[in-house]
Amino acid sequence: MAETIIPKATAKRLPVYYRYLNFLANSGTTKISSTELSDAVKVDSATIRRDFSYFGALGKRGYGYDVVDLLNFFKKILNQDRLTNVGLVGVGNLGHALLNYNFRQANNIRISAGFDINPELAGTIQSGVPIYPMDEMIKQIKDQQIEIVILTVPIDAAQHITDDLVKAGIKGIMNFTPIRISVPSYVRVQNVDLATELQTLIYFLEHYGPTLKEPEA
């Protein structure tokens, strides 16, 4: 199952399905039709069926989907059946906002360690998370077996911190800095840029209006 190779667009929709199924399970719903799921997550049912088909048949014809079965399945795929510890490098404005956000409430993810060069921050606890000085970063990441790091440092610090993160054995970086960091092929980088997302939203509003669904990726 872990070896299933799926398109990026499908991978991006999996957490959306997961969140909604979690909501359904919590409210006691036991089954859902593909049309209901489609309406709720705003993804057309053909796309949902295609997404699910990458993982084999998950629904029964004429019955729809069993919510708990599907939820457990996505839990495994998204590693939500175990807690994922994430590191945060750069505890400034954006870093603080991310620390304050309780990832764990809906997703089994928590920021377990923060790192910052500012001596006033290092050695403190911010939003319940210990902040370490940079010279402890590699050791803490190894000791805590952190595999994913969120990068929220100024541009000029991004690459050399990335190089240290690679040395520490990190597997994935969520990069909020505006530069494209270089990593070896076995490390994955997810770039997040709110300005680009906003531009995309503006583009879709201008070209397709507020109610039409965006064309399939």
Ligand SMILES: NC(=O)c1ccc[n+]([C@@H]2O[C@H](COP(=O)([O-])OP(=O)(O)OC[C@H]3O[C@@H](n4cnc5c(N)ncnc54)[C@H](O)[C@@H]3O)[C@@H](O)[C@H]2O)c1
């Ligand atoms: N992707 C987005 O949508 C988005 C949105 C806002 C900001 N950003 C980017 O995120 C980054 C952080 O923005 P911010 O507003 O939080 O900045 P900030 O100045 O408030 O915070 C930066 C933090 O990094 C720390 N820092 C500086 N040099 C460091 C180093 N060498 N090692 C470790 N820590 C170091 C600082 O002490 C500070 O706490 C910037 O690169 C900014 O461009 C991206």
